[in-house]
Amino acid sequence: MHAEELDIDAGLVRRLVAGQFPQWAGLPVEPFPSGGTVNAIFRLGDDLAVRLPRVAWGVDDVAKEHHWLPRLAPLLPAAIPTVLGLGEPAGGFPWPWYVYRWLDGVSPDPARLDDAESLAKDLAGFVAAFRRVGLPGGPVAYRQGPLSAVDAHTRTAIGELEGMIDTGAATAAWEEALRAPGWAGPPVWVHSDLMPANLLVADGRLTAVIDFATAGVGDPACDLIPAWNLLPPAARRTFRDAVEADDAMWARGRGWALSMALIQLPYYTRTNPSIAANARHVIDAVLNS
Incomplete structure (x- = not known):
């Protein structure tokens, strides 16, 4: 890779x-x-x-x-x-x-979720609990805002994807996210990489979360990315309600999901089919939401 x-x-x-x-x-x-x-x-x-x-x-x-x-x-x-x-x-x-x-379970597939509503609530519970972690001295999370920090990389990726996706729509969605108000609260603990590959489920329910290399403190919006990389529209709404995301936080979370997918797709198209496939899924989910 x-x-x-x-x-x-x-x-x-x-x-x-x-x-x-x-x-x-x-x-x-x-x-x-x-x-x-x-x-x-x-x-x-x-x-x-x-x-x-x-x-x-x-x-x-x-x-x-x-x-x-x-x-x-x-x-x-x-x-x-x-x-x-x-x-x-x-x-x-x-x-x-x-x-x-060893942790038992399988990574969830957005196309084959057994109980998307319950999974959305489980994910929201994990995200909310992480925000409440009071451990002092936490490192800065890998993705912790503002979105402008990844603007150049995101726009470069959009250029690389000409002919593969609707780059005009992707640019418009990205610029909309950049206009969202930033996080005004104190930094909170976040995982910052809640991709399907970092989640384990059994019988449709969340059982484990892995890979904490990106975890630390920052803007909680980065932990909203499962709304687009995993959950269908109805469960997406359930997740948003459960994490109590206001319009600005939701817009930033959507921007993080889109930026990650845009950067991943050209890089991993030939080397990591599972990440490339999920990146395409995210781009479609964002541009159609």
């Missing part, structure tokens, strides 16, 4: 685990297909997962998650990853890595 990413295979993971966590050395290691872009995921036995950065710009996330995940877990209504072991660089792998407890 990235020109500078490392080649990571099951043999490397077996050697790393055996060298640093002998208690798990005999467990089978299998690559796990993931829509993620920064980390490689391997299943370790039935109950564990190994997560390793693919690229240098994902390395600092290891220490960040190791520090914040255990502090956030008791404050949130859905399961989040539990770090069971922090690995060190070794055997030709230059960066820290980690072993997690």
Whole structure:
């Protein structure tokens, strides 16, 4: 997916685990297909997962998650990853890595939601609980506003998508989002990357949220993106009501969803079909809402 990413295979993971966590050395290691872009995921036995950065710009996330995940877990209504072991660089792998407890569930598919209304309420409950987190000293979230910070990248992406999407409509929708009033309240805790690939569901209900590399404090609008990347129109309204988003926050959330999708689509069209497909879904959802 990235020109500078490392080649990571099951043999490397077996050697790393055996060298640093002998208690798990005999467990089978299998690559796990993931829509993620920064980390490689391997299943370790039935109950564990190994997560390793693919690229240098994902390395600092290891220490960040190791520090914040255990502090956030008791404050949130859905399961989040539990770090069971922090690995060190070794055997030709230059960066820290980690072993997690395996979380059951599947990533939701916007085209096949079993209970979109209940899922919308579950997501709203998670977002609201995250906003209430009172942990001091939180890092600045990866997406924390204002939208003008990504204006140049978004417009560049629109230019790259000429002939693939309605770039005139996309530009108009983006400029409408830029005109929305900014967040006037104090920064609050946000996940800032609530993509379907970072959600786990079972029987139609939210069971877990993963990948907290982008989490921190900022404008809560960035956590409204599931309204367009996952939920159908009726459940979108349910979600908005439950998170109590006013017009300005909703417009900024729509802008974040659109910007992310516009930037993702040209970058991942050939390398990550699941993200590219969701980006197209988001663009359609925004331009038709």
